[in-house]
Amino acid sequence: MKTLVIATNNEDKGREIARILTGMDYEVRTLRDYPPYPEPEENAGSFAGNAQIKALAAANHTGSLAIADDSGLVVDALDGAPGVHSSRFAANDEERNKKVLELLLNVPDDKRTARFVAVAAIAEPGKIIGTTEGKVEGIIAREPRGDNGFGYDPIFYIPEFGRTTAEMSAEEKDHISHRGKALRAAKELLEKL
Numbered sequence: 253m254k255t256l257v258i259a260t261n262n263e264d265k266g267r268e269i270a271r272i273l274t275g276m277d278y279e280v281r282t283l284r285d286y287p288p289y290p291e292p293e294e295n296a297g298s299f300a301g302n303a304q305i306k307a308l309a310a311a312n313h314t315g316s317l318a319i320a321d322d323s324g325l326v327v328d329a330l331d332g333a334p335g336v337h338s339s340r341f342a343a344n345d346e347e348r349n350k351k352v353l354e355l356l357l358n359v360p361d362d363k364r365t366a367r368f369v370a371v372a373a374i375a376e377p378g379k380i381i382g383t384t385e386g387k388v389e390g391i392i393a394r395e396p397r398g399d400n401g402f403g404y405d406p407i408f409y410i411p412e413f414g415r416t417t418a419e420m421s422a423e424e425k426d427h428i429s430h431r432g433k434a435l436r437a438a439k440e441l442l443e444k445l
């Protein structure tokens with residue numbers, strides 16, 4: 253059986269990726285199986301570029317096929333921030349959510365549009381095999397709600413569902429999420445290899 257390495261250091265993300273990729277003909281591993289892992293710098297300035305950097309670094313380090321996801325929250329009223337800087341926008345998830353809510357304090361409901369974006373990249377040593385993208389549209393809530401998920405989920409409200417993504421079950425979120433969409437497309441690519 254071929255090995256597929258999930259290239260993330262974010263355990264919440266890793267869990268979502270492993271869940272969405274289940275049922276494939278690959279032995280799924282993580283970077284924790286290959287210590288010590290020298291993390292590459294994510295300096296491409298785009299989700300696709302960063303996903304490719306991470307996938308390629310992991311494939312080169314492990315000698316196996318690797319899949320990485322670069323993702324983030326894009327807020328229209330903040331000119332796309334936090335965007336590719338989503339994981340570094342403040343010290344921790346709670347502070348990051350607080351910062352977005354404070355920046356949007358005087359922004360009316362109809363201008364609070366945002367989306368989660370994920371790009372998945374698949375690489376083998378020395379070569380990018382493909383990239384796929386997924387998005388989910390929502391608005392930034394007025395206060396955090398819900399305990400599921402991670403990151404910005406408590407402030408990402410989807411009007412159609414009347415809930416934040418932190419108020420959804422894992423299965424519900426996978427079904428509609430940016431990561432679910434990008435990874436299901438990546439799964440199709442992997443199945444053709």
Ligand code: ITT
Pocket residue numbers: 259260261262265294306321322323324325338339368401402403404405429431
């Ligand atoms: P790796 O680079 O090791 O994969 P990371 O957390 O640094 O881990 P990213 O650079 O892709 O990953 O940053 C993604 C950030 O965007 C993540 O830390 C969250 O703050 C946010 N984010 C991404 N997907 C999310 C989701 O499904 N729900 C909530 N927040 C999310």
